[in-house]
Amino acid sequence: MSKTVDGAEVAKHSTKKSCWIVLDSKAYDVTSFLSDHPGGAPIILRNAGTDATEEFKKYHPLSYLNDYLPADALVGSVDPNTFGQLRQPKEEKAAPASETDDSKEVPHVSLCVAATDFEKAAKAVLPHKSYIYASGSANNGLALKGNIDDWGRISFRPRVMRNVGDVDTQRKIFGHSSMYPFYISPMGTMGAIHPEAEPEMVRGAVRKGAHVVVSTASSKTSEQIMQSWIDEQARLNNGSPTVLFYQYYMPVDRKKAIALMRIVKKCGYKGLWITVDTPVLGKRTADRYLQAEEALAVGIEEESTAEWEAGGDNDFAPAMGGRPVQGQLSPHTTWEDLEWIRKEWEGPIVLKGVQCAEDAKLAMEYGCEGILLSNHGGRQLHTAPSALMTLLEIRTYCPEVLGKLEIFLDGGLRDGNDVLKALCLGATAVGVGRPFLYALGAYGTKGVERCVDVLAEELQTGMRLLGITSLDQCRPEMVNASRLLNEMWRPEPLNVKSRL
Numbered sequence: 204m205s206k207t208v209d210g211a212e213v214a215k216h217s218t219k220k221s222c223w224i225v226l227d228s229k230a231y232d233v234t235s236f237l238s239d240h241p242g243g244a245p246i247i248l249r250n251a252g253t254d255a256t257e258e259f260k261k262y263h264p265l266s267y268l269n270d271y272l273p274a275d276a277l278v279g280s281v282d283p284n285t286f287g288q289l290r291q292p293k294e295e296k297a298a299p300a301s302e303t304d305d306s307k308e309v310p311h312v313s314l315c316v317a318a319t320d321f322e323k324a325a326k327a328v329l330p331h332k333s334y335i336y337a338s339g340s341a342n343n344g345l346a347l348k349g350n351i352d353d354w355g356r357i358s359f360r361p362r363v364m365r366n367v368g369d370v371d372t373q374r375k376i377f378g379h380s381s382m383y384p385f386y387i388s389p390m391g392t393m394g395a396i397h398p399e400a401e402p403e404m405v406r407g408a409v410r411k412g413a414h415v416v417v418s419t420a421s422s423k424t425s426e427q428i429m430q431s432w433i434d435e436q437a438r439l440n441n442g443s444p445t446v447l448f449y450q451y452y453m454p455v456d457r458k459k460a461i462a463l464m465r466i467v468k469k470c471g472y473k474g475l476w477i478t479v480d481t482p483v484l485g486k487r488t489a490d491r492y493l494q495a496e497e498a499l500a501v502g503i504e505e506e507s508t509a510e511w512e513a514g515g516d517n518d519f520a521p522a523m524g525g526r527p528v529q530g531q532l533s534p535h536t537t538w539e540d541l542e543w544i545r546k547e548w549e550g551p552i553v554l555k556g557v558q559c560a561e562d563a564k565l566a567m568e569y570g571c572e573g574i575l576l577s578n579h580g581g582r583q584l585h586t587a588p589s590a591l592m593t594l595l596e597i598r599t600y601c602p603e604v605l606g607k608l609e610i611f612l613d614g615g616l617r618d619g620n621d622v623l624k625a626l627c628l629g630a631t632a633v634g635v636g637r638p639f640l641y642a643l644g645a646y647g648t649k650g651v652e653r654c655v656d657v658l659a660e661e662l663q664t665g666m667r668l669l670g671i672t673s674l675d676q677c678r679p680e681m682v683n684a685s686r687l688l689n690e691m692w693r694p695e696p697l698n699v700k701s702r703l
């Protein structure tokens with residue numbers, strides 16, 4: 204039996220030399236863990252001597268405690284009568300006045316008529332740190348800008364007089380019908396965006412018939428998220444055809460990697476989307492500023508930036524003021540790993556983060572069922588190519604991939620018409636990230652539903668104006684991609700080793 208400890212005693216341990224925190228009514232001595240914490244020491248020190256349960260739950264399931272804290276960190280159960288003696292956490296720094304929305308008023312959800320409108324609404328309500336997390340990108344933001352700009356650099360070549368009274372936007376992903384050819388991209392740590400986190404996002408998607416890819420770095424467990432899907436399907440009882448896929452950050456430890464895959468399989472996720480563009484975390488500049496400010500606020504000077512190279516990815520870790528979660532993704536992953544993964548996972552495998560034609564071809568050779576052309580929303584490699592640019596490369600250098608694999612794109616997609624462009628060029632479906640995250644932050648499930656509606660309406664109108672009634676009619680000649688093609692990479696004449 205663990206011993207009982209007073210709140211007053213816990214409160215005394217609030218320094219770098221002796222740091223205790225309370226999680227789920229138990230006190231833990233995390234002093235030795237400070238330097239290892241994937242989210243950095245400042246966030247723990249800010250909560251030292253306090254009950255940090257609610258703060259912790261925003262980012263991780265409580266089960267993480269067993270995975271990451273050493274067994275001897277447990278000091279004991281906190282006497283419930285002494286909770287009042289704990290320290291109160293330091294107030295989070297408010298967003299700089301210049302960066303907040305003028306009014307802090309959230310517009311009525313029906314005033315969100317474009318997917319880009321949700322950002323302003325979210326910025327007005329989210330804590331500064333959460334907004335930085337959602338909006339952040341790599342280095343000076345050029346990859347994110349390129350993603351957004353490239354959609355606008357392809358134009359349509361519409362046909363007229365085609366009887367477009369009724370249009371059908373349905374699409375199948377690995378045989379699973381969705382009402383739409385877009386899905387919600389995996390984004391970690393939704394607890395920082397909405398108190399109900401991923402289940403709130405899933406409920407909105409189910410209500411509208413959109414598929415969701417769930418992140419390994421979710422705030423809730425894979426089981427909890429799947430349960431929210433099951434409950435919502437049962438509640439609606441309308442045979443809504445959505446499914447959940449699972450985005451997989453491969454744990455470094457092979458045993459843990461296999462155990463995680465088994466949980467995912469048991470839960471009923473319909474496909475494994477292995478993220479491959481994150482051997483290390485990209486440089487999230489806005490997070491770095493936040494980290495430095497937080498560290499200075501608790502008296503710690505910024506550690507060497509080289510430390511940031513150290514580990515896997517949680518995608519929220521930097522905004523928490525530190526390094527990515529160790530053990531969540533291995534920089535040592537190679538193509539050969541697909542062989543043992545395939546033995547464990549019978550369903551479809553998608554590689555998320557393919558960024559050139561050579562790797563698209565390799566994915567096909569290694570027997571993947573799909574590839575997601577993505578630069579992680581411009582959050583990883585500085586000036587990485589947009590998904591559209593990669594798609595054009597594939598069309599030019601290895602078009603056979605298009606017939607063999609399901610092809611997905613994401614990054615910067617903000618309009619239903621962009622979806623159409625991708626489909627004309629051979630995509631199966633596209634992922635949408637930040638707009639759904641902002642919609643969730645500002646309006647919860649209602650926002651998610653609204654975001655689906657906005658994109659769907661644009662898509663339907665786009666189909667009619669393009670002269671098609673079903674997505675099967677999308678053809679490459681319906682778009683003019685010559686501006687992007689002019690800039691597409693061409694092999695050097697001497698590049699004899701190219702695998703193309």
Ligand SMILES: Cc1cc2nc3c(=O)[nH]c(=O)nc-3n(C[C@H](O)[C@H](O)[C@H](O)COP(=O)(O)O)c2cc1C
Pocket residue numbers: 336337338350388389390391418419420450478517518555577578579580581582613614615616634635636637638640
């Ligand atoms: C806040 C945030 C968190 C993300 N977390 C993950 C993640 O946990 N795993 C992953 O594979 N991709 C993650 N991504 C990348 C998205 O899956 C997707 O590739 C990207 O958001 C698409 O770009 P968009 O936001 O411009 O639509 C994240 C993106 C954002 C914005």
